[in-house]
Amino acid sequence: MFTRIPQPLIYAEALLAQFACLSRAADREALLNDFVRGVAELAGCELAQLYLLDATHTCLGLSAECLAGVVQPRAASSLSADYNGEQLLQFSLCQNRVISLMELSGSLHETSFLPEYGEPWQSLLCVPLVNLNKEVEGLLLCASRDHVDLQVFADSLAQLGTFVLTQLDLLQRLRRPAGEPAPLTGTGISTSGYGLIGSSPVMRKTYQLISKVLHSPYTVLLRGETGTGKEVVARAIHDYGPRRSKAFIVQNCAAFPESLLESELFGYRKGAFTGADRDRAGLFDAANGGTLLLDEIGDMPLSLQAKLLRVLQEGEIRPLGSNDTYKIDVRIIAATHRDLAVMVSEGKFREDLYYRLAQFPIELPALRQREGDILELARHFAEKACTFLQRDFVTWSDSALNHLSSYSFPGNVRELKGLVERAVLLCEGGKLLAEHFSLNPEASPEESGLNLRERLEKVERHLLLDCLRKNDGNQTLAARELGLPRRTLLYRLGRLNINLGDFES
Structure with missing residues (x-):
């Protein structure tokens, strides 16, 4: 860590002194101010800045700044409320990579986040700050008016930054009033994280995965059964990420035949086909700078999969009828209820595209796996239905709650939403009863009077x-999912008189 630093022993002693000093900070302001002052001294820079993400990881703000040895905040009117638009800061934050520049004044990099201070800034170091859970919580920035290699300080300053984040969390917990619940460990997200509803362990894990990919450019693959809320999660990733001010576009890949889907996504030029009497921009153009959700990606034709792979790899598209390609900046989120790995083995999905899409997979849990979330979701949907119908809010009977709790919901959240909305319409009084819910008896059978074989x-x-x-x-x-030979599955289907009319495709 100290091999390239001049006078490493003196530097190590100074670094140790900074750890000791920061451990004695009594409050947040003192901790952050002492941190940037110490960093400026260690790196020998005129400027040290600390940027921290807020609790939802959606806003990057300047938390402390030391200029010429003085910790003195700039006027609020001269500061941005959110630094998500700064490309250098966002690159370091999203990629979790150190940036070190020695020719800043002669580069094309935008540095409006640096204060004016006499001569131009020449050298810059930007270090992501990672907490003990390996999550990026902010950035440390150093700048000098001299041409110096600040890269040599990156590792030691990153360690000091992790210590500061730990101390900051400790101070917040010590200042929390008695009885106030602590935030979720490692995320700082409430149980209804990112506008999603549910506090079950599997949903908390989902919130943690979202927090890790929120500020990353990685492609996200949302997997899960039909009705688990894949589009809702995709919108949450967009709305709480740095692209939230741009467009969020959804395209169902199963909704169009191959020829129409290609022109819908990539657009076309005048004369590309019969009826193309003008240029038309595609959905990639409409989502430029924002997010494009490709729903039911497993239904995309193989020929289009090759074009999508080029978009993911090169970041460029070519409209139908055009010989020219051009760059676009679109974050792609894919969603499917199919097992793409099995489709790859069957030759129905490109293997190279599968691995490119599955950069960061998130498996959304089925509703039956979300212990305790059914009633929370049901109350939420009932309130929304009452608001839409402009009627008084309804209460819940114990029988209705027990009725929902014992149901497995093969249609997941979408089925629950439909059931609750129908129940609110049927409810003529102010209380929802069990008879207002028409649940599939297949999923909650009346077993009284059945012998053991019939129940099994x-x-x-x-x-x-x-x-x-x-x-x-x-x-x-x-058969593969159940661990049965296909012949055994067919035998069991015949014995139980199950045919294609017994379920919905």
Whole structure:
């Protein structure tokens, strides 16, 4: 860590003194001010700045600044409320990479975040600050008017920054009033993180995954059963990320035939085909600077998959009827309820595209796996339905709550939403009752009077139907998921009189 630093022993002693000094800070302001002052001294720079992300990881703000040895905040009117538009800062933040520049004045980099101070700034060092959970929480920036190599200080200053983040968290917990619940460990996100509803362990894990990819340019692959809220999660990633001021476009890849889907995504030029009487921009152009959600990506034709792969690799598109390509800046989020790995093995999906899309997969849990979330979601949907219908809010009977809790919801959140909205319409009084909910008896059978064999057959029938629904009736995929030979699955389907009319594709 100190091999390239001049007088490494003296530097190590000074660094140790900074650790000791920061450990004695009594409050947040003193801690952050002492930190930037110490960093400026260690690196021998005229400027040290500290930028921190807010609790939702959506806003990057300047938290402390030391200029010419003096910690004195600039006037609020001269500061940006959010530094997400600064490309240098965002590159370091999103890529979790150190930036070191020695010819700043002669470069094309935009540095409006640096204060004016006599002669132009020449050298710059930007270090991502990572907490103990390996999550980026902010940036440390040093700048000098001399041509110096600040890279040699990056490792030691990063360690000092991690210590400061730990001390900051400790001070916040010590100042928290007695009885106030602590935020989620490592995320700082409330149980309804990013506008999503649910506090079950599997949803908390989902919030943590979202927080890790929020400020990253990586392609996200959302996987999960139909109705688990893949589009809602994609919108949350967009709305709480640095692209939230730009467009969020959704395209269902199963909604158009191949020829129309290509022109819809890439656009076309006049004369590209019969009826193309003018140029038309595609959805990639419409989403430029923002986010494009490709829903049901597993249904995209193979020929289009090759063009999508080039967009992901090169960041450029070519409209139909054009010989020229041009660059675009679009974050792509893909969603599917299919098993793309199985489709790759069957030759129905490109392997290279699969690995490019699965840079950061997020598996959304089925509603039956979200312990305790059903009732929270049901109350939320009931309130929204009452607001839409302009009627008084309804209350819940215990029988209605128990009725919902015992149901497995093969249609997941989408099914729950529809059931609650229908129940609110049927409710003529002020209380929702069990009879207002028409649940599929297949999922919650009335078992009184059944012997053991009949009950087991009902359980087996429900399991097979649920697996077939999940795999769109594909018996080979269902047999593989159940760990059965296909012949055994066919025998069980015949014994239980299950056919294609017993489930929805």
